[in-house]
Amino acid sequence: xxxxxxxxxxxxxxxxxxxxxxxxxxxxxxxxxxxxxxxxxxxxxxxxxxxxxxxxxxxxxxxxxxxxxxxxxxxxxxxxxxxxxxxxxxxxxxxxxxxxxxxxxxxxxxxxxxxxxxxxxxxxxxxxxxxxxxxxxxxxxxxxxxxxxxxxxxxxxxxxxxxxxxxxxxxxxxxxxxxxxxxxxxxxxxxxxxxxxxxxxxxxxxxxxxxxxxxxxxxxxxxxxxxxxxxxxxxxxxxxxxxxxxxxxxxxxxxx
Amino acid sequence: xxxxxxxxxxxxxxxxxxxxxxxxxxxxxxxxxxxxxxxxxxxxxxxxxxxxxxxxxxxxxxxxxxxxxxxxxxxxxxxxxxxxxxxxxxxxxxxxxxxxxxxxxxxxxxxxxxxxxxxxxxxxxxxxxxxxxxxxxxxxxxxxxxxxxxxxxxxxxxxxxxxxxxxxxxxxxxxxxxxxxxxxxxxxxxxxxxxxxxxxxxxxxxxxxxxxxxxxxxxxxxxxxxxxxxxxxxxxxxxxxxxxxxxxxxxxxxxxxxxxxxxxxxxxxxxxxxxxxxxxxxxxxxxxxxxxxxxxxxxxxxxxxxxxxxxxxxxxxxxxxxxxxxxxxxxxxxxxxxxxxxxxxxxxxxxxxxxxxxxxxxxxxxxxxxxxxxxxxxxxxxxxxxxxxxxxxxxxxxxxxxxxxxxxxxxxxxxxxxxxxxxxxxxxxxxxxxxxxxxxxxxxxxxxxxxxxxxxxxxxxxxxxxxxxxxxxxxxxxxxxxxxxxxxxxxxxxxxxxxxxxxxxxxxxxxxxxxxxxxxxxxxxxxxxxxxxxxxxxxxxxxxxxxxxxxxxxxxxxxxxxxxxxxxxxxxxxxxxxxxxxxxxxxxxxxxxxxxxxxxxxxxxxxxxxxxxxxxxxx
Numbered sequence: 001x002x003x004x005x006x007x008x009x010x011x012x013x014x015x016x017x018x019x020x021x022x023x024x025x026x027x028x029x030x031x032x033x034x035x036x037x038x039x040x041x042x043x044x045x046x047x048x049x050x051x052x053x054x055x056x057x058x059x060x061x062x063x064x065x066x067x068x069x070x071x072x073x074x075x076x077x078x079x080x081x082x083x084x085x086x087x088x089x090x091x092x093x094x095x096x097x098x099x100x101x102x103x104x105x106x107x108x109x110x111x112x113x114x115x116x117x118x119x120x121x122x123x124x125x126x127x128x129x130x131x132x133x134x135x136x137x138x139x140x141x142x143x144x145x146x147x148x149x150x151x152x153x154x155x156x157x158x159x160x161x162x163x164x165x166x167x168x169x170x171x172x173x174x175x176x177x178x179x180x181x182x183x184x185x186x187x188x189x190x191x192x193x194x195x196x197x198x199x200x201x202x203x204x205x206x207x208x209x210x211x212x213x214x215x216x217x218x219x220x221x222x223x224x225x226x227x228x229x230x231x232x233x234x235x236x237x238x239x240x241x242x243x244x245x246x247x248x249x250x251x252x253x254x255x256x
Numbered sequence: 257x258x259x260x261x262x263x264x265x266x267x268x269x270x271x272x273x274x275x276x277x278x279x280x281x282x283x284x285x286x287x288x289x290x291x292x293x294x295x296x297x298x299x300x301x302x303x304x305x306x307x308x309x310x311x312x313x314x315x316x317x318x319x320x321x322x323x324x325x326x327x328x329x330x331x332x333x334x335x336x337x338x339x340x341x342x343x344x345x346x347x348x349x350x351x352x353x354x355x356x357x358x359x360x361x362x363x364x365x366x367x368x369x370x371x372x373x374x375x376x377x378x379x380x381x382x383x384x385x386x387x388x389x390x391x392x393x394x395x396x397x398x399x400x401x402x403x404x405x406x407x408x409x410x411x412x413x414x415x416x417x418x419x420x421x422x423x424x425x426x427x428x429x430x431x432x433x434x435x436x437x438x439x440x441x442x443x444x445x446x447x448x449x450x451x452x453x454x455x456x457x458x459x460x461x462x463x464x465x466x467x468x469x470x471x472x473x474x475x476x477x478x479x480x481x482x483x484x485x486x487x488x489x490x491x492x493x494x495x496x497x498x499x500x501x502x503x504x505x506x507x508x509x510x511x512x513x514x515x516x517x518x519x520x521x522x523x524x525x526x527x528x529x530x531x532x533x534x535x536x537x538x539x540x541x542x543x544x545x546x547x548x549x550x551x552x553x554x555x556x557x558x559x560x561x562x563x564x565x566x567x568x569x570x571x572x573x574x575x576x577x578x579x580x581x582x583x584x585x586x587x588x589x590x591x592x593x594x595x596x597x598x599x600x601x602x603x604x605x606x607x608x609x610x611x612x613x614x615x616x617x618x619x620x621x622x623x624x625x626x627x628x629x630x631x632x633x634x635x636x637x638x639x640x641x642x643x644x645x646x647x648x649x650x651x652x653x654x655x656x657x658x659x660x661x662x663x664x665x666x667x668x669x670x671x672x673x674x675x676x677x678x679x680x681x682x683x684x685x686x687x688x689x690x691x692x693x694x695x696x697x698x699x700x701x702x703x704x705x706x707x708x709x710x711x712x713x714x715x716x717x718x719x720x721x722x723x724x725x726x727x728x729x730x731x732x733x734x735x736x737x738x739x740x741x742x743x744x745x746x747x748x749x750x751x752x753x754x755x756x757x758x759x760x761x762x763x764x765x766x767x768x769x770x771x772x773x774x775x776x777x778x779x780x781x782x783x784x785x786x787x788x789x790x791x792x793x794x795x796x797x798x799x800x801x802x803x804x805x806x807x808x809x810x811x812x813x814x815x816x817x818x819x820x821x822x823x824x825x826x827x828x829x830x831x832x833x834x835x836x837x838x839x840x841x842x843x844x845x846x847x848x849x850x851x852x853x854x855x856x857x858x859x860x861x862x863x864x865x866x867x868x869x870x871x872x873x874x875x
Contacts, residue, residue: 051754053750072753073753073754074753074754074755074756074757074758077754077755077756078756082754083754085750085751085754089748089750089751089754090747090748090751091743091744091747091748091751092557092747092748093557093558093559093560093743093746093747094559094740094743094744094747095559098559098740101740102740102741102744102755103755105737105740105741106741106755106756106757107756110737111737111738111741111756111757111758111762112737112738112741112762112765113736113737113738114732114733114736114737114738115736116736116737117562117735117736118735118736118737118739118740119561119735121737142558142559143559144557144558155751158751158755161755162755162756
């Protein structure tokens with residue numbers, strides 16, 4: 001499988017405090033990869049550097065072999081990276097479908113168009129994306145009345161609009177009910193399978209991670225301590241140390 | 257050298273009162289998030305109340321006692337104002353409260369006129385401090401030295417209050433997260449009232465302390481409010497030491513400005529502010545304001561749609577009435593309607609960036625007046641034909657907006673607002689002081705339309721077509737992809753950037769479009785009046801537009817136009833009265849309290865309740 005994203009020795013420090021310390025990894029095409037770690041491990045910092053919200057202190061990020069380190073979020077998006085946020089960012093003054101239409105307007109490079117009526121543009125296309133995330137029935141409701149889980153799905157639809165090759169999802173299921181979590185991750189896994197998109201996501205819910213991720217990376221105090229399949233990570237003594245002080249939660253039996 | 261030093265001391269002495277007033281404003285803004293335009297009014301009240309008390313209380317004890325009492329009296333008045341006027345509208349959209357404070361300014365102005373009369377009052381000299389001390393041979397008033405000596409203690413007392421007392425802890429906590437403080441069981445309403453009273457008391461003390469130097473007059477409120485905002489912004493919102501440094505900086509610079517560069521005094525502080533903000537976007541000691549994703553008050557804005565059949569019919573009917581007006585109305589009514597149409601276009605242009613873009617500009621008059629002056633200068637100096645000069649108005653204003661916007665767009669929130677204000681003051685000062693070009697406050701006159709347009713009825717139709725056309729173009733843009741991108745950048749800049757929208761560039765283009773439309777209004781204005789004066793570039797002009805946009809309703813597309821029509825009509829009828837400011841102020845306050853969503857927004861809610869319709873999408 002070809003490599004979509006390659007991260008080399010990524011580092012971020014604030015006034016001497018090192019948040020991310022020399023992280024290197026790669027994401028392959030069609031891969032669903034999780035980045036886990038305790039609170040404060042540096043997951044979100046890592047994500048924000050990949051997507052351009054933060055400038056790394058050192059290190060490089062490559063997308064499809066070309067360097068994207070330090071580029072702006074919108075430039076990275078143009079190159080085919082979509083993202084969803086830990087705390088959702090949607091346009092509260094628009095309807096659900098208009099949120100998707102907005103992304104499509106940007107995708108079709110019509111942002112500086114002054115003539116058309118925006119709410120008529122790409123409506124059918126937007127409806128298709130809403131169908132992907134099962135929001136078609138709420139298309140014309142104001143975004144501000146949506147339930148949180150629905151907002152998360154809307155964000156996913158928005159992120160798909162530019163036909164990304166890589167999706168970065170920062171805690172996609174945070175704040176959702178257990179059933180909804182499983183449904184959202186199943187949806188994500190389907191998208192990975194059907195469209196060949198690669199997904200890198202951070203997550204706190206181990207059920208979600210171990211049920212869906214092809215590969216798992218563990219971050220602790222800014223450094224990667226494991227990178228491998230679910231089984232490899234589960235049996236990695238260093239990971240067990242970090243999460244449980246040596247307990248057995250990750251043993252298969254414990255989850256059965 | 258000695259003279260130089262004495263000048264420096266005068267500046268330091270002036271800084272004392274300025275710092276007191278500024279720290280009060282900073283305190284109020286930090287906790288309540290209210291941009292309190294009326295702060296200068298409490299400063300003026302402080303001066304008048306102080307003078308009156310000093311007349312009753314004799315001697316040194318009386319003098320200093322009167323100053324202390326003044327703070328208490330004005331603090332009490334402020335508490336009442338807060339409870340009656342501001343408390344009902346804390347949940348209104350952000351910045352809506354500034355309209356109410358504008359109403360308070362008008363009311364206090366007329367009340368002060370009624371009570372103390374129009375004549376300026378000389379402040380009494382401080383007993384025992386009448387003469388001068390000689391420093392390096394230069395005379396320095398004793399009272400100045402006392403003020404200089406007092407200032408560090410005032411700074412220390414405030415610093416102690418904020419960092420070491422329970423009240424200070426509450427104030428700082430509320431500044432960071434009001435919701436959390438409320439959740440922890442603090443009575444927010446009383447905290448807000450208390451802080452507002454304290455902040456106003458500080459302003460009053462400032463007013464009373466400067467009495468021996470400046471006295472009391474009815475223009476004090478407007479004269480200080482600009483400087484106070486400048487000081488707070490240069491220092492960094494919420495930073496007491498910052499406000500102190502800025503107060504000293506501004507006061508000292510002002511004293512030297514008066515001596516060495518008299519023509520600079522009107523803009524010097526705005527130039528300093530612009531430079532500081534361009535280099536340090538959050539002031540000298542301020543920190544970046546983290547825009548909260550939560551904690552936004554008021555109902556979220558409803559999605560927009562172009563008018564349906566009924567809305568179109570109403571608008572068409574209204575336009576037909578306007579088109580038929582010359583057949584029934586006298587010349588007087590025609591001219592009034594021209595004024596209203598011009599103001600409506602001007603307000604709509606501000607509403608465009610404020611409502612859809614979330615860009616609160618305090619200096620929009622720069623483009624209205626800029627457009628008017630651009631056309632007038634061409635006609636006046638080069639005898640350009642009216643048609644050509646008229647086209648130049650929106651063009652020049654648009655270019656001006658592009659230039660000013662390039663600096664301002666990088667900032668956000670109050671800092672953006674203040675930088676636009678600074679630039680508009682610069683433009684104003686050019687018009688006011690470059691007499692060779694603009695003839696200063698004599699204005700440019702004899703700027704009449706081309707012969708085929710000259711006549712009330714033809715010019716009325718000219719105005720009607722251009723003003724309505726401009727407003728419709730703005731509305732169309734709001735519904736176009738560009739308008740949506742503008743709103744996207746306002747709703748969630750983070751998401752907008754993550755979907756490929758260059759938010760700052762979109763905002764800059766919107767700012768320029770608003771400038772073009774304001775310039776168009778200015779162009780129509782100058783040929784309607786035949787003249788233009790620097791007043792069209794004043795802060796008051798910018799604030800007029802700001803007030804009507806909020807009054808009409810920020811979150812409704814028709815807000816600017818409706819607000820402008822409402823205010824200019826009301827103003828027109830009221831100005832015949834002797835105390836029209838009082839009545840207008842009360843009208844504004846009443847509208848604000850009764851219609852917290854603005855006129856259009858509140859009427860719409862009312863309509864929805866009457867018809868029982870529960871549409872989630874609005875027009």
